[in-house]
Amino acid sequence: MADTLDHRLQVAGPAGDRFDEILTPAALEFVAKLDNAFAGRRRDLLDARRRRRERIASGEEKLDFLPETRAIRNDTSWQVAPPAPGLEDRRVEITGPTDRKMTVNALNSGAKVWLADFEDATSPTWQNVVGGQLNLYDAIRRDIDFTDKGKRYTIGDDPATIVARPRGWHLVEKHVRIDGRPVSASLFDFGLYFFHNARRLVAKGSGPYFYLPKLESHHEARLWNDVFRFAQRELGLPRGTIRATVLIETITAAFEMDEILYELREHAAGLNAGRWDYIFSLIKTFGAAGSDFVLPDRADVTMTVPFMRAYTELLVQTCHKRGAHAIGGMAAFIPSKDPEVNATALEKVRQDKEREAGDGFDGSWVAHPGLVPVCREVFDEVLGGWPNQLGKLREDVVVTAEDLLDVASAGGEVTEQGLRNNINVALRYIDAWLRGTGAAAIFNLMEDAATAEIARCQVWQWLRNGTKLADGTAVTRELVTGWLDEELASIRADLGDGTRLSDAREIFVETALGEKLPSFLTTGAYARYLTSATVG
Numbered sequence: 001m002a003d004t005l006d007h008r009l010q011v012a013g014p015a016g017d018r019f020d021e022i023l024t025p026a027a028l029e030f031v032a033k034l035d036n037a038f039a040g041r042r043r044d045l046l047d048a049r050r051r052r053r054e055r056i057a058s059g060e061e062k063l064d065f066l067p068e069t070r071a072i073r074n075d076t077s078w079q080v081a082p083p084a085p086g087l088e089d090r091r092v093e094i095t096g097p098t099d100r101k102m103t104v105n106a107l108n109s110g111a112k113v114w115l116a117d118f119e120d121a122t123s124p125t126w127q128n129v130v131g132g133q134l135n136l137y138d139a140i141r142r143d144i145d146f147t148d149k150g151k152r153y154t155i156g157d158d159p160a161t162i163v164a165r166p167r168g169w170h171l172v173e174k175h176v177r178i179d180g181r182p183v184s185a186s187l188f189d190f191g192l193y194f195f196h197n198a199r200r201l202v203a204k205g206s207g208p209y210f211y212l213p214k215l216e217s218h219h220e221a222r223l224w225n226d227v228f229r230f231a232q233r234e235l236g237l238p239r240g241t242i243r244a245t246v247l248i249e250t251i252t253a254a255f256e257m258d259e260i261l262y263e264l265r266e267h268a269a270g271l272n273a274g275r276w277d278y279i280f281s282l283i284k285t286f287g288a289a290g291s292d293f294v295l296p297d298r299a300d301v302t303m304t305v306p307f308m309r310a311y312t313e314l315l316v317q318t319c320h321k322r323g324a325h326a327i328g329g330m331a332a333f334i335p336s337k338d339p340e341v342n343a344t345a346l347e348k349v350r351q352d353k354e355r356e357a358g359d360g361f362d363g364s365w366v367a368h369p370g371l372v373p374v375c376r377e378v379f380d381e382v383l384g385g386w387p388n389q390l391g392k393l394r395e396d397v398v399v400t401a402e403d404l405l406d407v408a409s410a411g412g413e414v415t416e417q418g419l420r421n422n423i424n425v426a427l428r429y430i431d432a433w434l435r436g437t438g439a440a441a442i443f444n445l446m447e448d449a450a451t452a453e454i455a456r457c458q459v460w461q462w463l464r465n466g467t468k469l470a471d472g473t474a475v476t477r478e479l480v481t482g483w484l485d486e487e488l489a490s491i492r493a494d495l496g497d498g499t500r501l502s503d504a505r506e507i508f509v510e511t512a513l514g515e516k517l518p519s520f521l522t523t524g525a526y527a528r529y530l531t532s533a534t535v536g
């Protein structure tokens with residue numbers, strides 16, 4: 001490492017098997033350069049997020065399409081870059097954490113793309129984030145064969161294209177510090193993946209591709225675009241080598257889809273309808289805005305409620321107007337060993353993918369290899385011989401700000417079962433996350449950081465609004481803490497020893513029952529529970 005950086009940069013995480021192959025002096029220097037160049041802007045943008053949230057909460061700002069960027073929206077002449085190699089056909093994308101087995105299984109799943117996830121599906125332990133980079137490094141070099149429980153894992157002939165999802169701007173990587181402050185987790189994940197693999201991927205006829213999570217504005221997209229330009233320049237790669245698909249998963253970003261594509265246009269590959277974080281963002285943004293914004297039981301907030309349809313149809317229209325792929329989201333149903341439950345799950349996923357394909361999406365996500373065939377069948381049917389539906393412009397779609405904000409259109413009710421389920425799922429998920437697992441099957445559904453955020457935020461919102469349950473009972477602190485203890489006891493009996501349920505309870509109480517709603521449950525929990533003793 002360069003002398004100057006040597007004493008400014010400190011790796012505080014413990015050594016692990018082959019970590020030195022990822023945390024090389026040159027790779028760390030690259031991350032440090034990114035951080036030096038962009039940490040200040042990141043902090044400013046996080047500050048801007050916080051201030052905007054306060055303005056919206058106080059009624060000072062009303063969400064709408066931005067007047068100052070009208071010209072970008074109305075200008076029909078600009079388009080994003082053409083699809084890069086390996087991203088022309090995205091009809092099925094599998095998502096999942098980057099552990100070694102999942103890596104091989106996802107690449108072999110038959111999906112066109114694998115979203116290699118450091119965000120919603122990953123508990124960001126030091127082991128997971130560096131180990132995940134190592135697995136990607138090995139997979140890209142086809143040097144990952146292993147045997148587990150008698151089963152041979154080796155990458156097949158037609159692996160999925162890898163699209164890595166770094167952690168969002170809100171997170172830091174505390175195990176790497178520059179001048180004593182932790183590096184941005186986004187820049188850490190992006191930087192290591194790009195540094196080690198970009199040239200190799202290009203040489204293989206693919207490229208360094210990314211999903212960008214949890215953006216709240218086009219200014220954040222501009223920051224990413226500048227990061228990409230900087231990174232490409234540093235490695236001597238042509239501008240536009242990187243491709244990024246942005247998750248539209250916050251309510252504020254839904255008003256800036258054109259602008260986000262515009263900022264990233266030389267690197268943009270599309271937008272994705274990240275439904276779970278989107279719902280989380282709605283609750284977070286309007287949680288204290290009164291009963292008109294109270295969402296019903298999580299199970300009732302489906303993709304067919306009017307405000308979710310408005311968001312997804314606008315996304316397809318915006319993408320196709322600009323030559324960008326529109327990628328559908330995650331149905332939470334996963335395969336089960338119980339044939340009846342399994343049949344229901346497959347049917348639910350089929351319906352979800354049929355709606356997306358019919359709306360014009362170019363492909364969609366699945367959470368499990370067993371769901372690849374159903375998604376593929378549905379998209380094969382609408383695509384015929386075409387790789388995408390970019391020609392489907394959806395000029396019929398007209399979506400207003402009111403449509404996007406019409407939360408009351410969800411209908412439905414809040415029930416005891418819905419409230420207990422949120423408590424139970426949040427506790428189980430946080431317990432798994434604290435033990436290093438970032439996505440888990442709970443009650444036959446895929447749960448991850450985004451769905452757990454919904455669970456705890458709904459409890460906060462119902463409590464804050466003194467919402468009445470379907471049977472007339474008001475949601476009070478006494479009611480919730482009573483049910484919290486009951487749910488906890490039943491989970492303890494179910495999971496037995498070795499859990500982190502006491503810590504999970506503490507995190508739940510802090511993030512769901514406090515006066516203020518913390519922006520993310522993961523930020524505080526990460527700092528307190530996932531960092532090694534060496535970090536302090």
Ligand SMILES: CC(=O)SCCNC(=O)CCNC(=O)[C@H](O)C(C)(C)COP(=O)(O)OP(=O)(O)OC[C@H]1O[C@@H](n2cnc3c(N)ncnc32)[C@H](O)[C@@H]1OP(=O)(O)O
Nearest residue numbers: 095096102105106120121276330367368439440441446450
């Ligand atoms: C809101 C959002 O951001 S959605 C995107 C983020 N969330 C995700 O990516 C979730 C991805 N999915 C998963 O993590 C998993 O499917 C879970 C946790 C939901 C269920 O996992 P499991 O309980 O292990 O499922 P199951 O036992 O059925 O797995 C069967 C096999 O499929 C593999 N598998 C399951 N899901 C995946 C996946 N997403 N990618 C690759 N392989 C997978 C398992 O490794 C296992 O392999 P094996 O037979 O070689 O041992």
Ligand SMILES: O=CC(=O)O
Nearest residue numbers: 274275276277450
């Ligand atoms: O990242 C996807 C989501 O639904 O959240």
Ligand SMILES: [Mg+2]
Nearest residue numbers: 120274277450
């Ligand atoms: Mg998400």
